[in-house]
Amino acid sequence: MNPSILQFENVSYTYPGVHKPAIVDLTLAIPARTKTAILGHNGCGKSTLLLLADGLYRCDTGLIYWQGEPLQYQARSLNQWRQRIGLAFQDPEQQLVAATVAEDISYGLCNLQLSQAEIAQRLQQTLLDFNLQELANQPLHYLSLGQKRRVALAGVMALKPELLLLDEPTAYLDRLQTRHLMQELDRIYHHGTTIVMATHDLDLAYTWADWVIVLHEGRSLMSASADRVFNNVALLEQLELGMPTLLEIWNALPMALRDRQNPPKTVAQLRSLWCNISQV
Template sequence: MSEKLLKFENVYYTYPGGQKPALNGLNFSITATKKIALLGQNGSGKSTLLFLADGLYKPQKGQISWARERLKYDRYSLNQWRQKIGLSFQDPEQQLVAGTVAEDIAYGLYNLKLSQAEIKQRLGQILAEFGLQDLADQPLHHLSLGQKRRVALAGVMARQPELLLLDEPTAYLDSVQTGNLLEELERIHAAGTTLLIATHDINFAYQWADWILILHEGKMVMSGEAQDIFSQRSSLAELHLDVPILWEVWQVLVSSLSLPNTMHFPKTIRQLEEQLQQIAG
């Protein structure tokens, strides 16, 4: 059985001046090795959950823990916490702090109090892993949005977190940039990092995630594998959430061609093509 990493227990958070809680008695846990998509309408609490998970906000009530160790909010404890959990913001400008690509990635490493030799080694490794060698000395303001996202993500991963949180990473990216991001995320996950992505993109979530969480009015209302979640169409409609296009297409095919319901649900166009070829014989 996989280890439980991050856990929220009866967590409440209300923004200053807010009329109702952004998180309202939130309970959930994250299992190691998963690829998790967090879904929900605007205002459901997705970003707030990520900010609390990273220790940027402190709940007014409830407990947040990592492997049964409760989060503390002194400077030393938060620094230790953020070596386990990394957060990539929706807007990369919010976390790019230096002049060049290499300087920005190195900034987080200096905060870890590493030796110069180890910083140099880890910086070279992360530049290579993210394909940023040619951009190492490039000023950050010269980069495209996709490149800035990659640099911000590289800076987070330089700290080698066990859990990576991403807030709307596909926002404003074109299809090529989204494909590149998927490749990066698959590589990061294959290296052993657990991933949690907050997103509005149902199709991206369906293609990428192996576990779905749905947040509504600050509460976790649904969780499970994609096939189980998207089968509950009426419940999703009540939450004002759609089903993925590929899921809908497959359901129509299963019905019109009288295919067995036991067939594997395709998550990509390629998988759909392969299954149709098998059906055609």
């Protein structure tokens, strides 16, 4: 496992006026330069965990560390914290602040105190990367939900954070936009960004993630390499999280055929494994 970029140590959090805590004595580490998926049922605490990680909520107890340095909640420290960590909210409506697409993306960039030339260059590049050029001057309230989602993601990714937290980033996106987003995530991952994604899309998590955190009722039930988590069929079944489709197909093949082979992560890998098996 890579050294951790972000750590939670015995973190608990209860929403004001609510009896049951949303996050309970949570200790976990996000390994640097990995693609981490957070899995778990509705209400298990995924969004709360991400909001705590970004410093938007303050832990009741426990500490959060960035490479060993604890999160402090004074304005200046928080500002610095949020320059390293970018969070795309589950609900894009909560993220968008300006009148038009271009203004919204520029807004975050202006807060980074970049030069006008750098802001203009990053804005154009972001509009291009997210296929938003035609919508650049559209008022945000004219956009569809999927388009708003793309603008919110674009706005966060334009800031080039070291750690990118994405809350259900593919919700409302069609297959084409999901593919574009995943290509964009691959690109920034290869430039050294650590990415954490809360998702209900098990197939996407299976193909994409190399580290997985399974949350249940505010607690971490497992935090391990994706291979270990997806091999733990008993846990996935016990939690009724389901199985990735590819793994289900693979496990349905006779054991003699699967013997000593790693399960495929993509359809292309399944095809190639199947070709090898058929030739034997």
